[in-house]
Structure formats: structure tokens, C-alpha cells
Amino acid sequence: MSDTTNLLLSVTSKEALAKRKAREFREGIIQILLAIAAVSSVLVTIGIMEVLVGESWKFFTNPELKEVGIDNIFADFFNLVNPQWTVLFEEKHFGILTLLSSTLLTSFIALVVAIPIGTTVAIFLSEFAIPSVREALKPILELLAGVPSVVFGYFALNVISPLIRSFNQDIPGFNRLSAGIVIGIAIIPIISSIAEDAMRAVPNQMREGSYALGATRLNTAINVVLPAAFSGIVAAYILGVSRAVGETMIVAVAGGLQAIYSWNPLEGAATISAFIVQVSLGDIEFGSLEYESIFAAGLTLAIITLALNLVGFFLIKKYKETY
């Protein structure tokens, strides 16, 4: 009896009110801290974009462009017929396709390497490997993802490139084929690990339905599990491409640093990211045309990655299965 009365009283007593106030205060602080954490990542992204867009804007409107003989910077920047990127020379040209060709070429080679291998590894791990094998292989693959990319760069230069040159000594030591292959190796873990997660998320009853029809494991993996996990696998590919497009150290070390417009993988040429490294390591003046040009190049890279992510987003939405 007395307990109940105390309890009832305690809800409205001064003490209880103070306690409640204190609790609400604590909760409020925690909420604010969490909100700050959530907003900060957005702010950082906005900040990066602000710098990229702002500096690029300065580049495109820079009066110095007239002095170096470029009347229409946009025509020069988007010159698709005869692009030249001669930012560090006397006679300057800013045809982004020069660098972009290298970025797209190395990324394409990387995907040609990584998609078949990564997908096969994912199918093996998810559908064929017995648990003990899977437990042993996954950490090894993840180790591959943890190798610093500069190490991959020297691997490309000192192992893959000599291997390619052993077929033909005329191929230069710095070439985009070796860089592309090694980027491919570097992104295999990303693709295989995300694709495997997607495949393992496919409910077992779907596999059983297939086995019960007399399908083999391979039939089941290809006809049932792959389509069911399609959205996740596409996400894996998109993340792989984004990583390949932005990959810097491997191409800077092994892909060559001359800005040449060429689609021949056996030639060396700088990608966008390699060029940015090269310029930022040199002693160029802050705020100069050369300095601003790397932001224009960087913005191009960011737009490509953004576009890829959007494509991935819509593909995932379109093929999302509701099991």
C-alpha cells in the first residue's frame, strides 16, 4: 500500500521532476552529438564539391587563358577531335579527352580483368566452397584489398610490365596495359566480396527450388542465384569501376606520365589522377593556370564517378527483388 502511494507521489514530486529534466538534457546532448556526426560527413562532401567547382570555375573564367592563346576554353577543353593536354608547356592546350582516354582505357582493362575473376570467385565462395574453405579464403582476399596501392604500382612496373615486354621488347616499360591489369587485380576483392554478400543473401529456398528440379549447382548459380542477386552484383561492379576510375598510385607508377591522347594500351600515358599527382608534386604556383587546371580535371573525374553511382542506383532500383 505505502509502496504504491510512494510510486504515485514520486511521479510528480520535485525530485522526480528534476530527474526527468536531467534525463531530457542528457538525451538532448546525445541527439545533438549524433546530428553533428551525421551532418559533418555531408558538410565535408559539400565542401569538397565547393572547392572542386569553385576552382574549376576560376579556371574556366581565368583571363590568363587569353594570354596563352586560347579564345574559347570550352572548345579546347571538350575538343574531341584533336585533343591536346599541354598544360606544363609554353603553348598550352587543355583537351581533357587526352587524360580521360587513359583513365577510361585503364579502367576498361581493369574491368575486363576484374569482372570475370571477381564474379567467378564470388560464385565459388557463395555456391561451391564448403564453409571451412570459405573461412580460409575470405581473409586472404581481404588481405589483397588491404595492400597499399603503391605496392600494386611497383608490382605492375616490375612484374607485369616485364612479362608483357617479354613478348615484344618494343613495348615501353611504362604502359597502360600493365597498369590496367593490376588495377583489375586490386579491385577483385571489392567485386568478389560485395557480389558474394549479395549472392549469399539469396534465400536458400530459392536454391532448393532449383535443386528440386534436377538442376546442378552450376545451373542453380547461373540461372537462379545470379539473377536473384543481380542488383547487388551490379552494385559490386559499380563500386569496382569507381575505384578503378579514381585509382592513382598504380597508374602514376606504372602507366606513364606523359599526357598523350591515345587508345593503344601498349603505350604509356597519364590518366587524370596521374596528372593530378604529377602537378601537385611539382613546384607550380598556387592559383596559377596549371594549378587550377588540375581542379577542372578532378571535377571531370568526380562527375564520372557520380554518374556511375547514379547509373548503379537506378539499376539496383530497377532489379531489386523482393523475396
Next chain:
Amino acid sequence: MNPEQKTVGTVLQGEGVSIALEDVTVFYGINPAIQNVTLDIYSNTVTAFIGPSGCGKTTLLRCINRMNDMITTTQITGAIRVFGEDVRKIDPIELRRRVGMVFQRPNPFPTSIYENIALGLRVNGFRGNISDQVEKYLRLVGLYDEVKDRLKMNALQLSGGQQQRLCIARTLALEPEIILMDEPCSSLDPISSIRIDNLITQLKKYFTVVIITHNLQQAARIADWVAFLKVVEAEGARFGVLGEYATSTDFFTKPSSIDAYNYINTRIG
């Protein structure tokens, strides 16, 4: 097994034994799931496995088409013969084509309605006209008129009952000799459930059907034979044994064991 029952079954249903289970015991690791089951399932009949949860109905059913192979810790002793052949000597792929299975929850593949049926035909090297076969079996399960204009639609957009009929159609399209059904109506509404019951009754002309059900009315309505499994506890383990095996009429009107009587009358014995 009582010899008279066997005679009755054979006389009633003609063809003889489709599935013979002989002293079948299944362990998952060290845990027994079901022990010493011996029974014959007759051709062109519907046999219902009934019994409380945990009595090993599903385990027993999945031994017949070797779906338990997927669980590596399963140990099976005793003999399971399908049309006189030991299932362990038949290639599991071949076995599963001859012994189809329909699952508790509809599990269509995430492809089109057409592909759901065509896929099974293709992986089994079907030589006829695939679209004719698809149409034939969609008609048989009464789905064709509902979906004929949207065969390219993703099967996951169908209703639960339609999905389950599609799953039955894709199993039937392989023209198996035996169809195993693990509570095919448990996730369906009463109307869809009745449609499937009617379908099963038609199917026994061509196939042998083994069905697990918790719905005694369903068992009484469609089954010719009833195998009642019960749970026993011995030496600290719980496992299922065959309690009774009789024609549906005999089982529901004069069950010979007290366990079966209690189960039918939903008494906790």
C-alpha cells in the same frame, strides 16, 4: 506394415509400390530426427504425412529426393527405394527430375513466369516444344488464363497462391513420377488452398503424391493413405517414429492407437 493393408492398397490403386522405406533412421549430427520408419507408398495415390511439429515429416520427405544431401551432417541408415531402385545409387540430379518437390513457401525464381517453367525443362535437356509444355502445365494448374497475357512478367509479382501454383506447374512440367509436397498450402488463403487440393486430386491419375499437411481436413479430403508420425522421447532425445499407417478412411474413423486418436481430436495426450 500390415499385409492386408498392402493388399487393399494394391487392389484399390493398381500399380504397386512407388516408394519403399525400410527401417529408415535419420540423424542430424548426433541428434536423431526420425527412427525406424518402414512403409510403402503406393503408385497413383495421395499419401499424407501428418503429425505434430518436430516429428520428422519434412526430414522423411526430403530423404526421398535426397534434398537432405545439402545438409552435410545428415546421416541416413536403412533403405529408401523409388520404383525398386535405391535412391543412393541414383544420380541425385536424375532422381530429383523423377521425384519433384513443392515447398512450404512458394519459391518462384526471380525471372519471368515463362522462364520459371522453361528453366527446369532446359536444364533437364527437354527435347519437345518448350512453350507448348509451359502452356500445357500452366493450364493444368489453372493459371494459364490468369497470366497468358503477361508470361514475360516477373513471377515474384504474382500473388502467393498464384506463385504456389506456378511452382507446382514447374514441378509437373518435368513430368516426374512422384511429387513430394511439403505443406504446399500453409501460406495460402482458403480459396487458393482449395484450388490446390482439387488439383492434387486430379494429379494422382498421373503421379504419386506425398503431401505433408497440418490441416487434418485437407488430409481427409485428398489423401488415400495417411502416415501418422509421432514424437517419442528416449534417452534424452526427441525424435519421430511412425505411429500409424492406414487408409485415410480407416485412420480418421477408427485410429488404432491412442496417440493418433488424440491427435485427430486435438487432445494433448
